[in-house]
Amino acid sequence: MNKWLEMQVFAQVVEAGSFVGAARTLDMSRAAVSRYVSDLEARLGARLLQRTTRTLSVTDEGERFYQRCRDLLEGVAAAEAEITAHGGEAVGPLKVNAPVSFGILHLAGVWASFAALHPKVSVEVTLTDRLSDIVEEGFDLAVRISRLQNSSLVARPLATARMALCASPAYLARAGTPVHPRELAGHAVLAYSHWAGGDEWEFQGPDGRVSVRTTPFLRANNGDTCRAGALLHQGVVLQPTFLVGEDLAQGRLVELCPGYRADGMGIYAMYGSRKHLPPRVRLLIDFLVAHFAQPRWPDGA
DSSP: OOHHHHHHHHHHHHHHTSHHHHHHHHTOOHHHHHHHHHHHHHHHTSOOEEEOSSOEEEOHHHHHHHHHHHHHHHHHHHHHHHHHHHTTOOOEEEEEEEOHHHIIIIITTHHHHHHHHOTTEEEEEEEOSSOOOTTTTTOSEEEEEEOOOSOSSEEEEEEEEOEEEEEOHHHHHHHOOOSSGGGGGGSOBEEETTOTTTTEEEEEETTEEEEEEOOOSEEESSHHHHHHHHHTTOOBEEEEHHHHHHHHHHTSSEEOSTTOBOOOEEEEEEESOSTTOOHHHHHHHHHHHHHTTSOOSOOOO
């Protein structure tokens, strides 16, 4: 049963004034047109057309139903025309999700710049370090910082995030400077609570992979909180250079355990599907890729 096609055929019969005329316009056989109208009447339990061998007239019920059909058909035609007219133009609302610290430091100005280029777009940004369900929560796009796992989402790489193990000079003068990751077990640690490894921190070095279990005195679900503690000389942090790169470059923090590196993470634009991707989403992804084509923060190395 194709209700939409039934309505189209019925409306065309009314407008053509005959089954033959409707069949010609719709490029169907007269028998097919008659069958669609009969099926529609049977489903509705009402006669919409009065037929004789010579004349065809619309019943009162048929006239009311025709007006409803006409409104629906014209509404769909207008919607299709609007989409087609815009073509590749960015139009409509964009709902975006991004991590808190990265969103404030490196994305805050991006949205307004994109909107200035595409004035028919409205952007709604939600910052959270919680792993949101993009599809379930209705986001068009999410910026994610992760080691990419198998996912039903499509991921477009934007940049990479190197992880830096560091502390302030004043803390190191007080507590000593670790030269091997295993020495972290004896140090005050401020930990990011969403870190995939939890309290187990892993590094790659000249003697292979090294794992050390830390004992954080502070856990926070936001990297800026950990960074603030490190700048107040409270302990050691493992944070991405997009957050602490400038501190390392200015000497406010010192990178520890030279020769040992934690695995980095990718920064991605993630979205639900490549199929029928709205122009506004595609153009925003391209804008983000171009924006991060050049380094946006000191690496700190």
